[in-house]
Amino acid sequence: MVVDQGAVRxxxxxxxxxxxxxxxxxxxxxxVFLLLPMFAxxxxxxxxxxxxxxxxxxxxxxxxDVLGSAVTWRTYLNTLRFTVIVWVVTAVLGFTIAYVLAFExxxxxxxxVLFLVCTVxxxxxxxxxxxSWIPFLGREGLLNSTLLKLGLIHQPLExxxxxxxxxxxxxxxxxxxxxxxxxxxxxxxxxxxxLEAALDGGAGWWxxxxxxxxxxxxxxxxxxxIFVVTMVMGDFIxxxxxxxxxxxxxxxxxxxxxxxxxxPAACAxxxxxxxxxxxxxxxILRIVDIRKEL
Amino acid sequence: xxxxxxxxxxxxxxxxAAGVAAGSGAITGFPTIWAQNIKNVTLRQFGxxxxxxxxxxxxxxxxxxxxxxxxxxxxxxxxxKAVTQPKSYDIADIEYFAIKKVxxxxxxxxxxxxxxxxxxxIVPIFTKGKLTPDSKPAQGTxxxxxxxxxxxxxxxxxxxxxxxxxxxxxxxxxxxxGIRPDLIGRPINNWKDLVDPAFKGKASIMNIPSIGIMDAxxxxxxxxxxxxxxxxxxxxxxxDKTIAFLIDTKKSGQFRAFWKSFDESVNLMASGxxxxxxxxxxxxxAVRSKGIACKYQPLAEGYRAWAGGxxxxxxxxxxxxxxxxxxxxxxxxxxVGAYLNRQGYYSAVLETAKENMSPDEWGYWIEGKPAQNDIxxxxxxxxxxxxxxxxxxxxxxxxxxxxxxxxxxxxxxYMVQKWNEFIAA
Numbered sequence: 137m138v139v140d141q142g143a144v145r146x147x148x149x150x151x152x153x154x155x156x157x158x159x160x161x162x163x164x165x166x167x168v169f170l171l172l173p174m175f176a177x178x179x180x181x182x183x184x185x186x187x188x189x190x191x192x193x194x195x196x197x198x199x200x201d202v203l204g205s206a207v208t209w210r211t212y213l214n215t216l217r218f219t220v221i222v223w224v225v226t227a228v229l230g231f232t233i234a235y236v237l238a239f240e241x242x243x244x245x246x247x248x249v250l251f252l253v254c255t256v257x258x259x260x261x262x263x264x265x266x267x268s269w270i271p272f273l274g275r276e277g278l279l280n281s282t283l284l285k286l287g288l289i290h291q292p293l294e295x296x297x298x299x300x301x302x303x304x305x306x307x308x309x310x311x312x313x314x315x316x317x318x319x320x321x322x323x324x325x326x327x328x329x330x331l332e333a334a335l336d337g338g339a340g341w342w343x344x345x346x347x348x349x350x351x352x353x354x355x356x357x358x359x360x361x362i363f364v365v366t367m368v369m370g371d372f373i374x375x376x377x378x379x380x381x382x383x384x385x386x387x388x389x390x391x392x393x394x395x396x397x398x399x400p401a402a403c404a405x406x407x408x409x410x411x412x413x414x415x416x417x418x419x420i421l422r423i424v425d426i427r428k429e430l
Numbered sequence: 431x432x433x434x435x436x437x438x439x440x441x442x443x444x445x446x447a448a449g450v451a452a453g454s455g456a457i458t459g460f461p462t463i464w465a466q467n468i469k470n471v472t473l474r475q476f477g478x479x480x481x482x483x484x485x486x487x488x489x490x491x492x493x494x495x496x497x498x499x500x501x502x503x504x505x506x507x508x509x510x511k512a513v514t515q516p517k518s519y520d521i522a523d524i525e526y527f528a529i530k531k532v533x534x535x536x537x538x539x540x541x542x543x544x545x546x547x548x549x550x551x552i553v554p555i556f557t558k559g560k561l562t563p564d565s566k567p568a569q570g571t572x573x574x575x576x577x578x579x580x581x582x583x584x585x586x587x588x589x590x591x592x593x594x595x596x597x598x599x600x601x602x603x604x605x606x607x608g609i610r611p612d613l614i615g616r617p618i619n620n621w622k623d624l625v626d627p628a629f630k631g632k633a634s635i636m637n638i639p640s641i642g643i644m645d646a647x648x649x650x651x652x653x654x655x656x657x658x659x660x661x662x663x664x665x666x667x668x669x670d671k672t673i674a675f676l677i678d679t680k681k682s683g684q685f686r687a688f689w690k691s692f693d694e695s696v697n698l699m700a701s702g703x704x705x706x707x708x709x710x711x712x713x714x715x716a717v718r719s720k721g722i723a724c725k726y727q728p729l730a731e732g733y734r735a736w737a738g739g740x741x742x743x744x745x746x747x748x749x750x751x752x753x754x755x756x757x758x759x760x761x762x763x764x765x766v767g768a769y770l771n772r773q774g775y776y777s778a779v780l781e782t783a784k785e786n787m788s789p790d791e792w793g794y795w796i797e798g799k800p801a802q803n804d805i806x807x808x809x810x811x812x813x814x815x816x817x818x819x820x821x822x823x824x825x826x827x828x829x830x831x832x833x834x835x836x837x838x839x840x841x842x843x844y845m846v847q848k849w850n851e852f853i854a855a
Binding site: 185186201205206207210211214270271274275276277294297298376379380381382384388389392393394395396397398 | 506507509510513531631634637639680685686687688689690697698701702703842843846847849850851853854855
């Protein structure tokens, strides 16, 4: 083939073409598996539907239904509330754990081993990890029965399971590693001489952490935040299982609509969710230039 | 050979030896090829977990020679797959209220009643619309109202019995509330007991909109707050009132959780998180099999019933279509019926099931008599000790007191929207 052979000693005007060719496989994958489905999503979101089928049309009913309903707004607020709480908790935990791993543990081997220990729970399915909380937190669960036996409480603590607390707990457990890993990674790249310089300059431990380590870990925090925010915003199963179906999330709303064969409504909802999440990611990237700091 | 010469043989010999079946005229004369062909046939069946039993697939292989592949999904997913992936299955094991949505889309073909040998023996609920000639008609999507279409290409339901059936009934049952008699502390007689403040934080209702709303309606009627023209087909104001009631009840902290799958309901009950909830019969059995007291409480207002059946995908033809008819005839012939009855469901043709059950089993499950010996599950586990009586009594007492059937409403779209409000509230 002309092009294949031409790759090495291509005339100058063929070079851009060869570059395109090199990018083609990835582009093809993205077009087929990302752009086309998204396109379909957007198209269907304008369709009409009844209880048995979807009817090709171009109407804004699905969007007016979604945006005009108080339920949607409440559900978005609830999802955002979970996202903010989980983001704060995982960021603080993730930063602390990564800090200990990166700066307090001196031996490389110990660092590696402890990091692997953090990943151990992630060898199991996340559904299993989530479900295992249920017998632990239940009214007659391990925690309640232990506390009762120790005489610390006299009534089982009901808020432990099927509550917002349970949801946040499960999210934290599920997603904290997605914070730890990128933060740990950026921390390991921090030039240790900067810490010595801070020390020499008279900065205490707290100032070093806040003014040297934290700013230099920003890109890790940003990457972790993107993971956590997108996963919590799109989640439906954790909310359903841990709140016992009592709480709603946008993902759950979409899942319910799909289950009732209301695909166009689900698509419109998904498009709105996509827009919201993309805005949030854009905001994160606006604050932290992750490429510059990688 | 004539196409319907198979009536001379037993079903098994037809498929394994003679190699001829009704309707397979085109390949007559090549019996051995046919006999081998049928072994290569694989029918893909999907449905809810309740009747997708591996034991059935194994028995089919043994009796009929072909392979039955089963996929179990939840109620909503079944409807979804039936409509959106019609080529992915051959046999749909689907509920009657779902078929009301599915059949009009044209993904399935009606079955010729003439090819169903025991069609006249099917319980009259399905073929005549009534259990006995003088039963009161129940509300909701009755199996009879969606059981027939006018012709081989029909997509809309016929007003009465015709020769073309949408589904052949497999299992059905009468649902009510499950309770933990050891924890509940008082007799339960009405649907309204679900929302008794005494059980605050210890009640649950299922989060399957089309069924959950019916349970809620039973509660509303029991409380006397609302009388529905048809609980299975509510008007918008009726839906509004029902959902407003559910939201108030939820906000007062009555519900501990909402469940969506069978296992969830079992776990809620077994763990003591919930002591009264909407429940399915085998879930009650599953709780009891853990040695935990659980009662399927009959209630004054009657039962909410449901029924499932086997339907054929539109694309089935030729050899596979024959195998599908053969399978359905086998399904009604007794072995499966006995198996399902022993799980606490009811089967379509009771007479043939009876032949496959011991008199004691028949007495316990169908006639509501005290068990003479221990009652075993199909897997041989003890389900009930000698002396036990089935909750709710006999087949006629239970199926004769159906207040409404699982339904799809005309205002389905609106109802689901409102239901989501309840869940989000």
